[in-house]
Amino acid sequence: MTLVDAAHASGRGFTATLSRDEQRAMGQYMTPPTIARFMAQRLVADVQQDHVRVLEPSAGGGILAAAVVEALLAKQEDQRPGFIDLYLFELDARLVPGLEALCHQMAQACQAAGVQLDWRISQEDFLLSELALRGQAIEGLLTISNPPFLKLNKTSDRRAHLHSYAVYGQPNIYSLFMAATARLTPPGGKWCFITPRSWMAGQYFKAARHTMLAHLTIDSLHAFENRREGFEEDSVLQETVIAWASGRQLFEPSLNILLTRSQGASDLDQSQVTAVPTERVVGDDEHVMLSLPQSQQDPFEGWTATLRTYGFEVSTGRVVAFRAAEHIRETASSWSVPLLWLQHVKQQEINWPIRKKREHISATAASSWMLVPNAPMVLMRRFSPKEDARRVTCAPYVGMLPGLVLGLENHLNYIYRLSGRMTPYEARGLSAFLASKVVDEHFRALAGSTQVNATELRKLPLPPLAAIEEIGRKVSAKPSLEEIDEVVNRVLGLPVAAQAAA
Template identity: 35%
Template structure:
């Protein structure tokens, strides 16, 4: 009897009867069995007696994977198992699956003491911990040796009862998944270990800065496994996922042990994932008083990170700024036009920006490409100057995350221009970017080297202004020199040009210059 697969199939049958919207309310996406087994393996050595929690048990898969391990490894352990599930139907399934697992395990000399609770984990956990602050209950509080979870993911409103009740205990959380992680860190026994499968967003997103610093202070991240293809493990979850393994650590020490980084496309090839031991200092990166988790998953990645970390340049350092296009089409609808006219100026969309250049107007584009110039639109328009335009979103299948185009004022006759909200535009404050600077920055952003750096440091298909500001840049002379070559030879191979110039300036090692694949 394969309880793990049975529990997955039972869970899938239940979820198949629900609409996508209903599943989304509780973040219901099941872990495939191969991934569940991999996660159970990450718990490391299982002792003869331990406690384990799954705070969002679904139909019971992750705990079944742990029990399967105990049976396969002939460990005759005594195990205290706690599980929570908010959905009564999934709860019934988990309870009956784990009851059967208990009977099977007992036949093999294992003693499982299983408690499945049909409750909201966050509310139950915060009320236990908070009561314990005032009563003798703290002696009876459960500290777990292991926590294994695929928690729900969705944005949490500040007036959600879970946000309110947990704030005093673990601070403010904008997504329910980091709230589950924070509560887990809080209830792990000393040296207890936890494995979570969650979106990658917490590694770099601005909203998660506080959580990252708490995680770095209280836990040792032992391993990070990255799924490169979005949505293949959990249909409809269109973001990269990671499996993060962390253990409880004394607040007064900092992480020194290397972090094991691995990657696979999806759950199917996870068993072949090759582990890479990376110094914690390379993964945990401090920038502007914020901390980030970076994921160097390929051969050259450590070299790329070390190179970029050595550069002191940045947009602000060169008196440049990045802003988001001011024209939100549906709000400015009354002023948009499909055809040119005397009182209209160009309106540029993401589609006008393509591999280094700005192509405007586009015959094939079925969008209004002009916007009226009037007192009403004054705040939406910017003067025609030199800019670097960057798409704010890249499509999933697009080869590059950063897509930049050079907007040169000489190519436009009007005095002002509109940039639609899906574009970022870079300019120089109180002055203007030179043509060479525009061309040079555009080449850098479009290069394979910068694309790779961006992927190591960020799992998002969105390119935010904050991320562009924190992107290290080489010295301005190098940017200008790259730009000058692009101007004299528009067909130059940008990837190679960027590598050659950075190498000549001693800004990257020679190994990167000859690397076949970045």
């Protein structure tokens, strides 16, 4: 039995004793052998030091450490290290005996290859360890990890307090593992994590990204396109990504990042490699969000305008149903106006009323602060199912409903002109552009989530305003996605590759 197979058997034997609720509460999901080897092989590919140190900060069954040792021993003799120091951290005492047995097996394999292996198993929370809290780089360190993923209470959890440099909003424990180990990675050191891809974007992971990118240069990213196949043995529904990085102090925008994709573990060997400039993957503003572009070419190249450039703003609907209950009505009256909910907004179409919701809201002095002018705008669902054809579900509103003002429920975003009125052609053109294939690929690369938030909309590069208006003139009143893609590509003169992708 190989080292990886032995570790896998030990880890799976442990998780088999847990109920689904226990496993979820612990955030404990074991890495499949194929993925463990895939991670380790790329991690050690350029390692040539004679003395390496391997850290697995949330060891579980130790499969990732075993995969690294296997990969190091598989190197040609003149490139193989002479010494390996192994640091394993595992909080659950039930896993320690299996880790000890695995370490003995790894030591025997190393001895047979003429390599000395020393190991230390620490039964403690890595985030509370002296190593993590000290945060000093360790010479020759290779970190590999599949950390637990679960939310922490930043006000009561000691780990969030001690690693506050990586905490913003509601932290997830896996991002603290990523940030804490980034601080330990020296120039020339290597770092590899498999996690949900949510850390790559959004405000909650902003501080963790800043910490990681202050100590690391991202080398490669691999995305699992199928949510079910990354951890199929545990039925984990996550959009998963593997990140490899090198310890560096300087950000070099001239470098490329290697991107690969697979549906799951079974087609890893068929993953095609794309080299993409770092600046297309790692944002250069305060949010430092990461994306996974579909191609080398950037269809937005040369576009520097944003919503703000054209005097537009994006906001969230102000009507929070439970707080506004006294103002929401089942039927219309002389002093009520339409209230639009998420269900009223379809792709490029607004259907009101549908007579399944409380679709009216009083327009009085008491409720006026939560109402918006009845003027042209673009309405967007804040959440869309992953199965939807496009990440953005939006529709132009050109003033077809009665009243001087409208109510917009909190699950809608809306784009409007800050001063003056958006024209109907601007609303139709902007809505069609946001629903186009080229924008869909941009948001899927950036977020990989069901939410396109206001920050991402404000950062979206836009074509010239005249082109947006031309799109609005050429699309029909209720265009299909096929019509939208055809018009948008033709008006914007997108490259042939982008048209083919559409």
